[in-house]
Amino acid sequence: MKTIRDLQVTGKRVLVRCDFNVPLKDGEIRDDNRIVQALPTIKELIEKGAKVILMSHLGKVDHKDPIKLAEGLKKNTLAPVAVRLSELLKKEVTFSNDTRGENLTSLVNKMKDGDVLLIQNTRFEKGETKNDAELSRAWADLADAFVMDAFGSAHRAHASTYGVPEILKAEGKEVAVGYLVEKEVVNLSKVVECQERPYLAILGGFKVSDKIKVINSLLKKCDKILIGGAMAYTFVKALGGNVGTSPVEMDQLDYAREMFASGKILLPVDTICANDFDNPTEVKTVDTKEIPEGFEGLDIGPKTIELYKSEIAKAKTIFWNGPMGVFEKDAYQAGTIAVCKACAELKGKAFTVIGGGDSAAACKQFGYNNDFSHVSTGGGASLEMIENDGHLPGIDVIG
Numbered sequence: 001m002k003t004i005r006d007l008q009v010t011g012k013r014v015l016v017r018c019d020f021n022v023p024l025k026d027g028e029i030r031d032d033n034r035i036v037q038a039l040p041t042i043k044e045l046i047e048k049g050a051k052v053i054l055m056s057h058l059g060k061v062d063h064k065d066p067i068k069l070a071e072g073l074k075k076n077t078l079a080p081v082a083v084r085l086s087e088l089l090k091k092e093v094t095f096s097n098d099t100r101g102e103n104l105t106s107l108v109n110k111m112k113d114g115d116v117l118l119i120q121n122t123r124f125e126k127g128e129t130k131n132d133a134e135l136s137r138a139w140a141d142l143a144d145a146f147v148m149d150a151f152g153s154a155h156r157a158h159a160s161t162y163g164v165p166e167i168l169k170a171e172g173k174e175v176a177v178g179y180l181v182e183k184e185v186v187n188l189s190k191v192v193e194c195q196e197r198p199y200l201a202i203l204g205g206f207k208v209s210d211k212i213k214v215i216n217s218l219l220k221k222c223d224k225i226l227i228g229g230a231m232a233y234t235f236v237k238a239l240g241g242n243v244g245t246s247p248v249e250m251d252q253l254d255y256a257r258e259m260f261a262s263g264k265i266l267l268p269v270d271t272i273c274a275n276d277f278d279n280p281t282e283v284k285t286v287d288t289k290e291i292p293e294g295f296e297g298l299d300i301g302p303k304t305i306e307l308y309k310s311e312i313a314k315a316k317t318i319f320w321n322g323p324m325g326v327f328e329k330d331a332y333q334a335g336t337i338a339v340c341k342a343c344a345e346l347k348g349k350a351f352t353v354i355g356g357g358d359s360a361a362a363c364k365q366f367g368y369n370n371d372f373s374h375v376s377t378g379g380g381a382s383l384e385m386i387e388n389d390g391h392l393p394g395i396d397v398i399g
């Protein structure tokens with residue numbers, strides 16, 4: 001894999017695909033982690049005297065419905081990212097509101113070595129997610145070299161992640177991955193192919209159906225999988241338990257039984273459940289197989305915490321995706337905190353990885369993010385990398 005260290009960039013226009021898909025609220029950046037993570041690559045290019053042209057997507061833009069399109073264009077502007085990036089770099093960052101055309105070309109032509117330009121949200125272009133050839137061509141024309149540093153988008157073969165490097169490579173121009181992608185690949189490779197056993201996976205979150213492929217793949221790689229979150233109840237139901245009003249995916253029951261038959265899956269033995277999600281009048285701990293009518297499971301219970309802690313303590317490699325409960329609410333965060341803490345206690349003794357947007361957010365919220373060997377910046381991308389045995393289109397195209 002060619003990395004940014006191998007590139008000759010001085011005086012060249014280097015197009016960098018970043019992942020600036022930051023959470024925004026009323027136009028304010030709520031968490032700038034993704035911008036911070038992109039800095040090593042950007043700083044190096046500035047120092048080496050490249051003309052640094054940055055692009056990224058932000059949020060989702062619906063091009064089919066004109067009202068939603070107008071909303072998406074308003075809500076998902078990258079302008080606040082240019083401001084924040086400029087503060088972090090202590091350097092001017094020019095923002096191009098146009099995603100292609102004369103204005104953008106003229107801004108690029110005016111760039112001096114070491115200058116930084118950020119192009120407006122790639123998804124403002126309808127052709128971005130379709131890997132449109134003409135769009136890829138237009139973006140490729142802006143660049144003498146390309147750096148892929150958007151790990152969180154590497155599982156998508158879009159114009160900015162796939163079409164552009166494909167064209168540039170065919171023209172004999174240099175393409176490479178940046179420091180962020182390199183770090184992700186190096187770390188995630190160790191959970192794609194386990195280096196040290198026992199290898200434990202911890203899976204939670206909402207839906208079994210979202211995670212089918214990764215569960216399948218992990219069953220081949222891991223020694224054991226601990227299940228938590230809402231998806232546990234689909235397993236419990238499939239095995240004949242009573243789950244009350246807990247969310248169950250009825251179309252996944254056969255699949256859940258099949259996976260359980262592997263003998264590698266551990267399910268919660270007890271559950272914290274409540275009689276209402278928003279305004280509960282009763283919250284209690286029950287046997288997971290006997291959740292009463294009218295009650296919904298919202299976190300793993302204390303016995304399960306003890307059981308999972310003892311499994312975690314034995315592991316040498318851990319991959320964790322998906323919170324154990326509704327960690328956004330105080331009453332249902334104990335399970336997720338306990339798993340964070342148990343993994344944190346392995347610091348220096350085991351290789352621990354978190355992949356998944358909400359899981360990473362939970363771990364940060366509870367103050368354990370520095371105790372993991374690696375917290376991936378890509379939710380979907382880290383899962384797909386495991387599913388595809390280490391391959392992602394946006395990284396393979398650089399290769």
Ligand code: ADP
Binds near residue numbers: 324327
């Ligand atoms: P990640 O982003 O880490 O891959 P997911 O998106 O799959 O994780 O799932 C996270 C969501 O799952 C959280 O919003 C959390 O509230 C929810 N969740 C976890 N357990 C439950 C539960 N028992 N009932 C309802 N929602 C749950």
Ligand code: MG
Binds near residue numbers: 356357358379
């Ligand atoms: Mg999520």
